[in-house]
Amino acid sequence: MRDDWPVRPARRDEAALLPAVETASGAVFRTIPDLAWLADGDVMPVAAHLAAIEAGTCWVVAVGDGIAGFLSARVAIEDGAGIDAGLAVLHVWEMSVTPAHQGRGMGRALLEHAAACAEAQAMAAVTLTTFRDVAWNAPFYARAGFATLPDAALTPRLRGVLAAEAAHGLPAARRCAMRRAVAAVF
Structure with a gap:
């Protein structure tokens, strides 16, 4: 394994390439019978990637002439009560790496x-939602320093994200929100 892959901001002209990376990455869901339908599901639209690129929250790893992986995120202000109430966080909407x-x-x-970009901008944390029990989801993120948030710690924003996912057919009982602190906030 190599951990020094050059990550750089995505360019506008690369936004149209990112859905194909997500589609290819999602093919692995075919190995989980009750989630196989995700391999043929909708992916993050080009317009959403363009918005993240414009906001400076979309990064890629390019290999040769292609994009091998990307992460698209959005800055959010946590509402309600809780550890990050009123603070900015970076929410990961999609991260995909091609099977190869x-x-x-x-x-x-x-x-x-x-996480380094979020910390440099004095954000409190990086958040995401994912499957609790899929090896390349919550267990992977836990190894990268993310902690699963108990229901009592969910902010209204994260509750809303999880509810929207359930409304789109994702099994709510298998989903969770995770958080990785990136800066000490006083």
Whole structure:
């Protein structure tokens, strides 16, 4: 495994390439019978990637002439009560690595880069939602320093994200929100 993959901001002209990376990455869901339908599901639209690129919250790992992986995120202000109430966080909407490049440290490099960018901008944390029991989801993120948030610690924003996912057919009981602190906030 290599952990020094060069991560850089995505360019506008690369936004159209990112859905294909996500589609290829998602093919692994075919190995989980009750989640196989995700392999043929919708992916993050180009317009959403463009918005993240414009905001400076979309990064890629390029290999040769192609994109091997990406992370698209959005800055959010946590509402309600809780550890990050009123603070900015970086929320990961999608991270994908092509099958040919999985298991080589690209996902970890993308996460580390996003966390470093969030910290440089004095954000409190990086958040995401994922499957609790899929090896390349919550267990992977836990190894990268993310902690699963108990229901009592969910902010209204994260509750809303999870509810929207359930409304789109994702099994709510298998989903969770995770958080990685990136800066000491006083």
